[in-house]
Amino acid sequence: MTIAIAYAAPSAKAPLEHTTIERRALRERDVLIEIAYAGICHSDIHTVREEWGQAAFPLVPGHEIAGVVTEVGPDVTKYAVGDRVGVGCFIDSCRKCEQCLAGLEQFCTDGGMTSTYNDKYRDGEVTQGGYSTHIVVDENYVLRIPDGLSLDVAAPLLCAGITIYSPLTHWNAGPGKKVAIVGVGGLGHLGIKIAHAKGAEVTALSQSMRKKEDSLRLGADHYYATGDPETFTKLAGTFDLIVSTVSAVVDLDAYLSLLKPDGVLANVGAPEDSSTLHLFSLVMGRKTLAGSLIGGIKETQEMLDFCAEHGFGADIEVIRADRINEAYDRVVASDVRYRFVIDIASLRD
Template identity: 50%
Template sequence: MTLNVLGYAARSAQSPLAPLEFTRRDPRPDDVVLEVLYCGVCHSDLHQARNDWGISAYPVVPGHEVVGRVTSVGKDVTKFKPGDFAGIGCMVDSCRQCSPCRHGLEQYCEEGNVQTYNGVDRHDGLPTYGGYSNTIVASQDFVLRMPAGIDLQAAAPLLCAGITTWSPLRRWKIGQGSKVAVIGLGGLGHMALKLANALGADVTLFTRSANKEADARRLGAHHIVLSTDDAQVAAVKNQYDLIIDTVPYVHDINPYVPTLNLDGTLVFVGFLGDINPMLNTLSLILGRRSVAGSCIGGIAETQEMLDFCAQHGIASDIEMIKMRDINAAYERMLKSDVKYRFVIDMASLRA
């Protein structure tokens, strides 16, 4: 069964996204085929489309926050049936044999996980294409069940922004009595506030913008600290068990490290690259503090996050767009002109 698919793709780093007809692989016995209903728009989609990281293989069909309806399943599939609502996040395969994979941490696969788009299939060597398309196919082991009652549109960004912030909250055992700070209020930051609050933590937002206070409190922050105000930052020294740094560009983290308590950790989830200015280790050594990184989450962990969100009525704050407006959405995203995540209504693909 050949799957002829319509999607939107970047054909080069300079070209706008435009319609592309392509073919998906023939479904395998363990595969689930989804009709894509909604697809979130992530900053990494823009980076990949424009080859900002130097690894894009064109054409690039972005999209790794995919929610859809199961249309067919392979003969070995036991987890899904046609008609089920399901999701696909940032990866669609891994080696499944290494230590991280065996421990449900497929995102850290020692052979490298297979990305939902701009990746290479482990079995046939063909490129992977993402959710800016009307159909997508993946192994059942990398497909998520959408729990009853969840808002399907607003759930799409949970598959990246949600799990990216959920995973460190779980890794550092955040719960009642914990003190968490979040740096930056964008797609990742707004989910970090919601999830940390729902887990019972006392939550602070570090922001450069005083006008974000009302929105931050609505999203779950109990306190707001202006990071440009040295006195405010000094007043929260030795406070936080965990700081989730969601800022996607280079920035100085030295002022934040002393606000960690003994054994506290600042974890990067948004920025890839060299720290600049250089990190001064004095505060690390004198407070036994740590700076760490975290990458999305494993499949079981992602399902746990979706179930938690359904139970607590949590979803992303979204703005729905039509597929034809994706290039304008990218330009707006560069200006931080979105609260807090674009989601594409894929019914508009053929409009």
């Protein structure tokens, strides 16, 4: 058993605080990871503030984890001590259903995936996340971080990166395709980078003109403000694929009007409230309204390798652990460009 230093929420909506947690003794195929960096995802905030339903406390969030292997179980074959590795949004699944066997563990149909925090393994063990010095994970749910990526900029790729990479890949963003990314934040800034690297013509759509310069720097070919009603007139019928990263309710009819016939509006943002649309927005043009949820282990590794090959990670602001609560408030206020990453070494101070 390993005692890990951590930052945990003691109760709903309470500030996170310094604590210790126990990590299980290594099983045959387990890997002990000393965590170097952990990204702050808006999902962490939704969970600890119980905005997505009841949570189990005390709760250590964090599913954007990057670190180094320090010990392995006797039957581990994929990793060795010293390897640079990551852990994303889930750390187990049934391993035998159709979806797991197809490499789509995020859609496991036999009990669902086991989330990295605020969940339980099938044996009842409670999961605690990456705002901690160590984590123990089965080798089959660990990712290898390529040498071309530093651990700090790689951490957010384990959730934000795969969340946006998966729909761009599934709906074939690439040369000859016109792709729009809605929202230039933690997800959207990576969407611009990845779509550009895939060879698509990329348009960034954000509420105001405030992020135009950043978006063009990140790789966008065009930028428009959705707060300007003329944008929807100018861009009507333009895009093959739109990926919306926003977590607020939007006018789906307006965004569907921007698609070409057979175009796809894929949503990776998850607003709390229900959305509505007129079905004519779909039938007139045989358009598709879709959603996407992270990616499986194989695709996540593919994404990490892709980002390393093209020489980019997330745009980050590294913070000490004692600034986590401040960072939460800034994320809610959209005051970050574009992902907070916790320097886990600061937990030991």
